[in-house]
Structure formats: structure tokens, C-alpha cells
Amino acid sequence: MSTQLCHGRVIASVVGCTALVLAVTGTGTAQAHGRDASRQTLAAGDGWASATTGTTGGAAADAAHVYTVTTWAELKAAFTAGGTAPKIIKVRGTLDADGDTCADFAADGYDFSQYLADYDPAVWGYDTDLEAEKKIPGTQEYLRNVSATAQAKAIKANVPDNTTIIGVGKDAGIVGGSLQINGVDNVIVRGLTLESPLDCFPQWDPTDGDTGNWNSEYDAAVVYNATHVWLDHNTFTDGAHPDSTLPSYYGRIFQQHDGELDVVKGADYVTASWNVFEDHDKTFMIGNSDSAGATDEGKLRVTLHHNLFKNLVERAPRVRFGQVDAYNNSYVANADYSYSFGIGYKSQLVAEKNAFTLPAGVGAGSILHRWNDYPLTATGNVVNGTSTDIIAAYNSANAAAPLRSGAGWIPELRLRVDPAKAVARVVAGGAGATRLR
Known part of the structure; x- marks a missing residue:
């Protein structure tokens, strides 16, 4: 027997209609830490997501609310099926969220060549942004925005309360989709390879910096005004579209990636463990605005442990407001490296017993970046196998704008x-989507 979503209704059927099939599996019995990974819950004491009510996801789901999905449409249907009941959604294979080409989303009349001609800095200049153009029907910026709205509708999926999403079998993951964990409580995401969405319609902002920038949307996952979220044993990657493959226009990279994971706008009680974050620029942001104190003060409590941050440029993470505990993470940098920990407005970062592997020519003073003057705790870290005070290293390289100790x-x-000197080996052997299966 299986449940099917047919014309907006969930029905029981052996064959049923030809709409989206959501195959039921599982036993219907919740297990705190049994062999069935889909019913595992976050252990008490395992980071901020275990605080207060803890994080159980869909562990209490009965058999009628356990689904196996093999397409992006089926996943979105499973999110809306079954009302508010706890649910487990098993992802089998790779779900393609963004269609065949960007032309699938383009509005009639949108012409990128014309866009480039209209807003060429030689014509438009660098003093005025394009926000007014966005409101004038027929302009290329207006049509770009309409196109972007169509893409957003297709590739965003809203995760409901009391839900576990877990990859099963080989190659479980999502390409080009954005999981929106927005305004909900009690969500678990495990065992998925999440390839970053590729924004088809980045916006040119001539006022961003001295010579403008292309700005994109869509994180692989975003935790927004949500609580009790556990992200475990996932792999976040740019996959087939690293920044090195992207073209440049107006002398700036045509940036089609945003973040891999963001925790923003009042989100709270989040644990990210045993994930791989790789091959990305602006990777992980906690708190999205210095002016968000009304929603973020006293929140954005996040634990990061046993994650691998590999071949990244920056934001691993960048922090505003939150009490962020980053311990036992492994940072493996390449020549593109800028920094790992961004110290932002009212941040309260504790970074302990992490391992950093830096290439020749990159010093320990690069690990921290000061956006604002807020203290942090950083003890017991190792750099290339050597115990290192990363605050002292930063201050030695940046004497004019030092950082203070004490979060x-x-x-x-x-x-x-784990001991810091064991972290690189332990994390390499255990982090990522395939390590859960």
C-alpha cells in the first residue's frame, strides 16, 4: 500500500492516479538512537539544537507519514502532504530542482545581451543602483526580476515543522534546490549532497564597491526564524559549477552563487555536525544584518562541530549577534583562502580545538577577519599540526585593529x-553525506 498525492488530496492506493507517488516505508515506531537513521534524534547535550525541547524531527511519524521521494516535485509534495503530523521524508537518488536551462524561467522580452548594453558602466555609471529600474515595466532590470521570481518559485521548497529529511541509498541529494527552513520548529536534515543553486539572473549593482558587483540569491539551505534544527552528515558543494567556471562581465565575476548554508533572522538552537562544506566562496553566514538586533538579539545560538570546511574562500562562518560554539572542525585551505571566522557585530564566538591546514604562504593571522570590534574565545587550536593562538596571530598581522579575547x-x-591534533584525521574519516550510509 502507498499514499499518493492526487489533485491536492492524499489517497491510499496500490496503483492510483498518475500524479506524484509518495511511497510509504518504515515501522511507525519512534526510536531515539536505533539502527534506522531516519528515526534517530539529536542526542541530549549535542549542541544548541539539543537545548530546551530538543530536536527530534519526524521521529514520531506513523507509517502513513513516511515517504520516499525520487523527484524534486515529489519532495515538495511530501512537504505539504499530511498536514502538521510528524513526517519522515527519504530522498532516493539525485533530485533536480532547476530544470534543463535558465531559459525555462526567463520572462518574455528578457535579453541578457540587451541587459549588458543597457547597464554597461560606460553608459549607466557607478553612482545609481537599479532599484528604480526594477519597478518600470519593460526595462531589462524589471524583466530580470520577473525571471528571478519564476526561478525562486521553482527551486525553493519550504520544510514543515517536525520533519526529518534523510538521504538513502547511493547518490542521495539535491541539485539546484534551496531548502527553506523558515518559521518552523524541530527539523532534521541528514545524509544529503546539496549542490548549490545556480542563480540564472544575478543582479548588477554598480554601487557595490568601487567598480560594482554581481549579486546572486539562493542558499542550498537557509534557516530563517526557525528553531531546533539539526543538520548532520550532509555535503554542501558547488558541484559541477564552481566559481572558476563562471564568466565575467563589466570586469567582475558573474557571481551565480550565494551561500551554502545561512542561519539568519531570528533563527535559534541550531546544531551543524559532521558536514562537508567545500569549493565555495561566501559559505556560511550566521546573522545577515548589523541592523537586525530586534530579531537577532539573544538568538542565533549555533553549534558547529566535526565539520570539514575545504577549499573555501570565506565565511566559515561569519557571525553577527549569536553565541556560536565552533569546536573540533577541520579547515583545509587552498590558495584562494581569505579567512574562516568573520567577527561581526555583537558576535560571541567560541572557537576551540579546531584544526587548520593552510598552504604555503598563508599565515595563521588570516584565520580571523575583524568586521567589528567584538571579543571571541579561541583556545586549543592547531595550525598545520602546531598549537597556535589564532587571536595573537591575527593581532601580530593586524596591529592597528586588534581583536580581544573573551566571548x-x-x-x-x-x-x-577530540584532541585538536586528531581532528583533521577524525573529521576526514567521518564527515559528509556518504559517511551516514
Whole structure:
């Protein structure tokens, strides 16, 4: 027997209509830490997501609310099926969210060549942004925005409360989709390879910097005003479209990627463990605005442990406001490296017993980047196998704008803490989507 979503209704059928099939699996019995990974819950004491009510996702789902999906449409249908009941969604194979080409989303009349001609800095200049153009029907910026709205509708999927999403079998993942964990509570995402969405319609902003920039939308996953979220054993990657493959226009890279994971706008109680974040520029942001104090003060509590951050440029993470506990993470840099920890407005970062592998010519003073003058705690870290005070290293390289020690709080929600010198080996052997299966 299986449940099917047919014309907006969930029905029980052996064959049923030809619409989206959501195959039921599982036993219907919740297990806290049994062999069925889809019913595992976050252990007590495992980071901020275990605080207060804890994070159980869909572990309590009955058999009628356990689905296996093999397409992006089926995943979106499973999110809306079954009302508010706890649910487990098993992803089998790779779900393609963004269609065959960007032309699938383009509005009638949108012409990128004409867009480039209309807003060429030699014609438009660098003093005025394009926001007014966005409101004038028929302009290329207006049509770009309409096109972007169509893409957003197709590739964003809203995750409901009390849900576990888990990859099963080989190659489980999502290409070009954006999981929106927005305004909900109690969500688990595990065992998925999430290839970053490729924004088909980046916006040119001539006022961004001295010579303008292309700005894109869509994170592979975003936690927005949500609570109790556990992201575990996932792989976040640019996959087939790294920045090195992207063209340049107006002398600036045509940036089609945003972040791999963001935790923003009042989100709280999040644990990210045993994930791989790789081959990306602006990777992971906690808190999206210095002016968001009304929503972010006292929130954005996030734990990062046993994650691999590999071949990244920056933001691993960049922090505003939050009490962020980053311990036992492995950072493996290449020549494109800029920094790992961004110290932002009212950030309260604790970074302990992490391992950094830096290439020749990149010093430990690069690990931190000061956006604002807020103190952090950073102890027990190793750089290329050597115990290193990364705050002192930063201050030695940046004497005119030093950072202060002492985040003002002590993390208590830690279950397993490995010696820093073992972290690179332990994380390499255990992090990522395939390590869960």
C-alpha cells in the first residue's frame, strides 16, 4: 500500500492516479538512537539544537507519514502532504530542482545581451543602483526580476515543522534546490549532497564597491526564524559549477552563487555536525544584518562541530549577534583562502580545538577577519599540526585593529570533544553525506 498525492488530496492506493507517488516505508515506531537513521534524534547535550525541547524531527511519524521521494516535485509534495503530523521524508537518488536551462524561467522580452548594453558602466555609471529600474515595466532590470521570481518559485521548497529529511541509498541529494527552513520548529536534515543553486539572473549593482558587483540569491539551505534544527552528515558543494567556471562581465565575476548554508533572522538552537562544506566562496553566514538586533538579539545560538570546511574562500562562518560554539572542525585551505571566522557585530564566538591546514604562504593571522570590534574565545587550536593562538596571530598581522579575547560565555552542550591534533584525521574519516550510509 502507498499514499499518493492526487489533485491536492492524499489517497491510499496500490496503483492510483498518475500524479506524484509518495511511497510509504518504515515501522511507525519512534526510536531515539536505533539502527534506522531516519528515526534517530539529536542526542541530549549535542549542541544548541539539543537545548530546551530538543530536536527530534519526524521521529514520531506513523507509517502513513513516511515517504520516499525520487523527484524534486515529489519532495515538495511530501512537504505539504499530511498536514502538521510528524513526517519522515527519504530522498532516493539525485533530485533536480532547476530544470534543463535558465531559459525555462526567463520572462518574455528578457535579453541578457540587451541587459549588458543597457547597464554597461560606460553608459549607466557607478553612482545609481537599479532599484528604480526594477519597478518600470519593460526595462531589462524589471524583466530580470520577473525571471528571478519564476526561478525562486521553482527551486525553493519550504520544510514543515517536525520533519526529518534523510538521504538513502547511493547518490542521495539535491541539485539546484534551496531548502527553506523558515518559521518552523524541530527539523532534521541528514545524509544529503546539496549542490548549490545556480542563480540564472544575478543582479548588477554598480554601487557595490568601487567598480560594482554581481549579486546572486539562493542558499542550498537557509534557516530563517526557525528553531531546533539539526543538520548532520550532509555535503554542501558547488558541484559541477564552481566559481572558476563562471564568466565575467563589466570586469567582475558573474557571481551565480550565494551561500551554502545561512542561519539568519531570528533563527535559534541550531546544531551543524559532521558536514562537508567545500569549493565555495561566501559559505556560511550566521546573522545577515548589523541592523537586525530586534530579531537577532539573544538568538542565533549555533553549534558547529566535526565539520570539514575545504577549499573555501570565506565565511566559515561569519557571525553577527549569536553565541556560536565552533569546536573540533577541520579547515583545509587552498590558495584562494581569505579567512574562516568573520567577527561581526555583537558576535560571541567560541572557537576551540579546531584544526587548520593552510598552504604555503598563508599565515595563521588570516584565520580571523575583524568586521567589528567584538571579543571571541579561541583556545586549543592547531595550525598545520602546531598549537597556535589564532587571536595573537591575527593581532601580530593586524596591529592597528586588534581583536580581544573573551566571548563572555562558556559552552556547556558538548558530547564528544577530540584532541585538536586528531581532528583533521577524525573529521576526514567521518564527515559528509556518504559517511551516514
